[in-house]
Amino acid sequence: MELSNAAELAEFRDQARTWLAENVPAQPRPRTTGPELREFDAAWQRRQFDGGWAGIAWDTPYGGRGLSPLQQITWYEELVRAGAPETSVFSVALAHAGPTLIARGDEEQKRYHLPRILRGEAPWCQGFSEPEAGSDLANVRCRGVVDGDELVITGSKIWMTNAEHCDYCELLIRTDPGSTRHAGLTWVIMDMRVAGVGVRPITSIDGWPHNCQVFFDGARVPLRNVVGGLGNGWSVAMSTLAAERGPAFVDTRLAAVVFVDELIDHTRASGQLADAKVYADLAELRAEAAALRSMAYYQAATADPTAPGSESVAVRAFFVQVVGRIGRTALELLGPDVVESSRWTRRWLFDLSEPIAGGTIDIQRNIIGERVLGLPR
Amino acid sequence: MNLAPSEFQTELAATARRWLDRELPLPRMRERAADDRLPDDAAWRGGADLGWLGLGLPAQYGGLGLGAAEEVMVFRELGRTLAPGPFLASVLGGHAAATAGERDLAAAIVAGRRRVGAIVGERVLDARPGDLALSLDAAGGGLAELVETEPLDALDPLVPVARVVRSTPLLRVAAPGLLARGHVLVAAQLLGIIDAVRDMSVAYARSRTQFGRPIGAFQAVKHRCAEMAVAGYATVGQVHQAALYVDAGRPDAAFHAAAAFVLAARGAYRSAADNIQNHGGIGFTWEHDAHLYLKRASVLANVFGPLRDAHRPIMAPARHEFT
Numbered sequence: 001m002e003l004s005n006a007a008e009l010a011e012f013r014d015q016a017r018t019w020l021a022e023n024v025p026a027q028p029r030p031r032t033t034g035p036e037l038r039e040f041d042a043a044w045q046r047r048q049f050d051g052g053w054a055g056i057a058w059d060t061p062y063g064g065r066g067l068s069p070l071q072q073i074t075w076y077e078e079l080v081r082a083g084a085p086e087t088s089v090f091s092v093a094l095a096h097a098g099p100t101l102i103a104r105g106d107e108e109q110k111r112y113h114l115p116r117i118l119r120g121e122a123p124w125c126q127g128f129s130e131p132e133a134g135s136d137l138a139n140v141r142c143r144g145v146v147d148g149d150e151l152v153i154t155g156s157k158i159w160m161t162n163a164e165h166c167d168y169c170e171l172l173i174r175t176d177p178g179s180t181r182h183a184g185l186t187w188v189i190m191d192m193r194v195a196g197v198g199v200r201p202i203t204s205i206d207g208w209p210h211n212c213q214v215f216f217d218g219a220r221v222p223l224r225n226v227v228g229g230l231g232n233g234w235s236v237a238m239s240t241l242a243a244e245r246g247p248a249f250v251d252t253r254l255a256a257v258v259f260v261d262e263l264i265d266h267t268r269a270s271g272q273l274a275d276a277k278v279y280a281d282l283a284e285l286r287a288e289a290a291a292l293r294s295m296a297y298y299q300a301a302t303a304d305p306t307a308p309g310s311e312s313v314a315v316r317a318f319f320v321q322v323v324g325r326i327g328r329t330a331l332e333l334l335g336p337d338v339v340e341s342s343r344w345t346r347r348w349l350f351d352l353s354e355p356i357a358g359g360t361i362d363i364q365r366n367i368i369g370e371r372v373l374g375l376p377r
Numbered sequence: 378m379n380l381a382p383s384e385f386q387t388e389l390a391a392t393a394r395r396w397l398d399r400e401l402p403l404p405r406m407r408e409r410a411a412d413d414r415l416p417d418d419a420a421w422r423g424g425a426d427l428g429w430l431g432l433g434l435p436a437q438y439g440g441l442g443l444g445a446a447e448e449v450m451v452f453r454e455l456g457r458t459l460a461p462g463p464f465l466a467s468v469l470g471g472h473a474a475a476t477a478g479e480r481d482l483a484a485a486i487v488a489g490r491r492r493v494g495a496i497v498g499e500r501v502l503d504a505r506p507g508d509l510a511l512s513l514d515a516a517g518g519g520l521a522e523l524v525e526t527e528p529l530d531a532l533d534p535l536v537p538v539a540r541v542v543r544s545t546p547l548l549r550v551a552a553p554g555l556l557a558r559g560h561v562l563v564a565a566q567l568l569g570i571i572d573a574v575r576d577m578s579v580a581y582a583r584s585r586t587q588f589g590r591p592i593g594a595f596q597a598v599k600h601r602c603a604e605m606a607v608a609g610y611a612t613v614g615q616v617h618q619a620a621l622y623v624d625a626g627r628p629d630a631a632f633h634a635a636a637a638f639v640l641a642a643r644g645a646y647r648s649a650a651d652n653i654q655n656h657g658g659i660g661f662t663w664e665h666d667a668h669l670y671l672k673r674a675s676v677l678a679n680v681f682g683p684l685r686d687a688h689r690p691i692m693a694p695a696r697h698e699f700t
Contacts, residue, residue: 001386001446002379003621009378013700070378077699254699261696283688284643287636290697291611294380294633298614301381314610317603362596368606369599373579376594 012067013074019051020082029085033201033209038123038165041088045120054118055094058102062114069300076251077293080258086251089165093117093124095248097170100187100240104228109189113168127157127171127190127214128237135363137172138181138234142216144173144188146230149223151175151188153196153216159357163212164199166192171221172237175230185233187240189225196220206349207341242312244358253292253319256326259347260289263326267333281329288322314372317364320355327351380617386450393454396427401460403666410534414505415461425489430467433558433624438475439487444624445558449565449616456569459666459673461535463503465566465680466495466511469559473511473518476555477548482520493520495680501526501541502680510544513681515556515631515689519549533672553631554623560634560687561619563677567641568612570677574645574652574670575605581656592655601651608644615640629698635690642684645674 025044030036048054049063057072058064065071080086088094098117101110116122133139142155153173160169169190176184192199196219201209228236264282267273273282295315303311327348334344355361369375382390400420409415416424424430432447434440441447448468455464467486470493474483485491486509494504496512504510504523512519526539579602582593592598619637622630649671653660660667678684 001382001617001621003625004379006378010700074699081699257697257699264692264696279692280685280688283685283691284639286691286697287615287639288611290633290636291615291640293697293699294614294618295611296614297378297618298380298610301379311610314607317607318611321607362600365600365603366596368603369593372606373575373602375579375582375599375602376591 009070009074012071013078016053016075016078017082019053020078020084023047023051024082024084029088033164035165038089041085041090041123042120044085045088045090045118049119054120055098055114058098058114058118062102062110063118064114070297073250073296073300076254080251080255086255089123089162090117090120092126092161092166092170093122093168096126096240096243097124097168099243099248100170100236101227103239103243104187104236106227108224109227113189122167123162123165124168124170125160125163125166125192125212126240127160127163127169128240129159130156131158131213135360137237137359138185140172140174140185142171142173143177144175144186144221145177146175146223147220150220151186151223151226153190153219153221156213156215158202158213159211160214161211163192163214164201164209168192169214170240172233175233179231182234184231185237186230187227187233187236188221189227190219190221191225194219194221204350205352206346208346208350210350210353241359249319250296253296253315256292256319256323257289260285260326263330263333270333272333278333281332285322285326285329288318288325292319292322311372313364313367316358317361317368320361320364323351323354378618378621380614380621382450382617386447389447390450390454392427393429393451394458396423397454397458397460400424401458401462403459403669406459406461406535407666407669410461415535421462421492422489424462424464425487429464430489431471431483431487433468434471434475434483434487438471438480438483440471440475445561445620446617446624448558448562449620452562452565453569453572453616456566456673456677457573458569459535459573459669461503463492463494463508465559465562465677466503467493468562469493469513469518469555470509470511470520472555472558473520473550473552474548476517476552477520477550479548482547494523496521496541497680497682499540500529500538502536502538502676505537505539509547510541513556513559515553517550517552518555520547521545522547533669533676535669536673536676554626556681557619557623557631557634557690559681560631560638560690561616561623563680564612564616564619564634564637564641567638567645567674567677568609568616570645570670570674571605571609571612571641571648574648574667575602575609577667577670578602578605578652578655598655601655605644605648605651608648612637612640612644629694631690632694632697635687638687639684639691642674642678642687646671646678649674 055064060066144151171190175186196217198215200213202211204210428441431440432443471486493509495502496510501510521544523544525542529538531538615637619633653667
C-alpha cells in the first residue's frame, strides 16, 4: 500500500484533463440508428488516438501508449468527469476484443486489428450467446465447417450489441461436429461484411435497438482468423469474459460515481436532500460508488494481468447490484415525473440489462461460489 | 496509488493472526469470559510488545513510526479472530494523548500499562474503574479516567459494557482526523468479520449434507456465500485506500474512511446474519460461534455513535474527487 507514484500520475492527469477540456465532442451522441452513429463514434475515437489517448495500456507496436494500468484508470477518471460519451460502437473492440487478441492472438492478428481498433476504423461486436445458449454458454450450436483454408459458418447468434454497425465479430462456434459442451469450440475473427451474414436489430425495453440477432448462412471466414487454434475456443472465450467482467469496463463503473454525484446535486437543488431517508440512501450509494473506484485500483494492484482471475467476477457482481440500487433510488427521486420518458427513465431501464448481460448475476454468483470458494456444483 | 499490501504489511498480518490464534483463541476466550478480564494483563502486554498499540505513533511515544496502512492489517486480524480487548479505543486513545502532547500518557497506553475503553453514550465498553475512556466525535476526542462504573448486561459476551457513574476528564483534543482513523480501523475489523463468516459458511456448506447433497450445492446457500466474498472484495480496496489517505492527511480522508466504514458495516451485518441462516438450527444456538460475529459487528458498527452519523462525512464533499 502506497501513494508513492502520485506526482507522476498527477502530471498525467493534468495533461488528460487539459486535452479533454478542449476535445470532448460538444454535441451529444446522435440518437439515431443510422450511419451517423458510427461516424460520430469513429471521429471521437480517432481524435483520442491522434491526441495520444487511445490504448493507453496497450503495447506501442500495436498503436498503444505502453503505459501502466494505473494511467489507464486515471484517463478513465478524467474521461467520465469531462462528460465524454459514455459508450460507443467501439466499446466491445476496446474493452474485450482487443484484450482477447492481446492475450491470445497471433502476431499477424494483433498487428492488423489492434491499430484499426484504436484508430476508430473497425468496430467489433460479440457473437457468443445463442437463442439456446444464454447463461449456458457451452451449449453453442452455431457451427463452422472447415473447407480448404476457410470455415463455413451456419447458425445464429443473439444479443449482439451494435452488430449492425460493426465490421468484425468475436464469434464462438462449434467446429468439431461430434463435440459437446466446452470441447470442440473455436473463437474466430468474423468479418461481418461478407455474404451470408444477416443482421436483425432487436428493440430493447427502453425502445432502443441496442442488440441484434445475426444469422449466418454459409458465411466464409479464412482459417487464419482463428484465435488460439481450432477447438480451443472455450479457453479463448474465458479470456474475453475475464476482460469483460473485470478491468475492461472501469470507465462504466467510474461513470456510476459521477452519476451518484449528479443525483446528489439534483436532490440538493430540488430540496429533496432534506428528507432523512433520501440523505441516507444517497450517502450509502456514494460509499458504494467509492468502492467501485477503489476496487479498480485494488484489482490493478493485485490481479495477475496475464491470467485474469475470479476476482473480476466479484467486481462485476458488486457493480450490477450498485447499479440496481442507483436505479431504484433515482426512480424514487423522480416521483411522478416518471410518467415522461426522459434521460433518467432511459438510464434506469437500460440499467436493468446490467445483471443480465455478460452472464446473469445468478451465474456470476455460481461462479464465485464454485470457482472462488470451492463449493460443490 | 498501489492498494496491494507490501510484503512487510502481509507479514505483519500473518504474525498477528498466528499470535491471536495462539494467545486469544475464541474457544478459550468464551470459557473465560464470565470470570476473567480479557485479555489478561500478560496477553495485553504481549500485544503491546508486538507494537500493536503504537503502530502509527512516532518512537517518542513508544510507537513504531508506521501508519494507518499497517494498523488496518492488524485490525483486520483482530476482527477475524474476534479478539477480546479494547484494542480500538486504546490505539485511538494513544493517538489522542500524543496529539495533546501528553507524552507519558501516550507512552503508558502504547506500552499496555493503561487500557482505554470506548465511550458509547452513557456507557463504556471494555473498561473498569482505573482505566481510561475515549470519547470520539467529528471534532476530535477526549480521554477521561473512570472512577466508578456499574456493570450492565452486555450484548456481546466478549465485550463487557458498564454505565459510567463517575469519571475524571483528563484531556480533550481538537483532531478531526481522529474519527477518520477510527472509521478506517473499525472498517478493517469489520472486514475481518466478513472474512471469518465467509470461511465459516463455506466450510459448513461443503460438509453439511441434506437431501443427499452438500448444502453448498444449493443455489440459495451458494449465493449467500458468494455475496460474502463480494462484500469482502468490495470493502478491502476502500479500507486500504482510506488508510493511505488518513496517513497522507488528505482533506478527503474523512469521506473515504467513512465510506469504508459504512461498506464494511453493511457487509458485516449482512454476512454475519446470512452465516447464521446458512447454519440453520445450529446457527441459532448459543453454543455455536455464529452469533458472536453478528454481535461484534453490531457493537463495532455503533461504537462511534449511530452508523448513520457516518453519512455526514460521506455527503460533505461537493463531489467525489478523483485525485
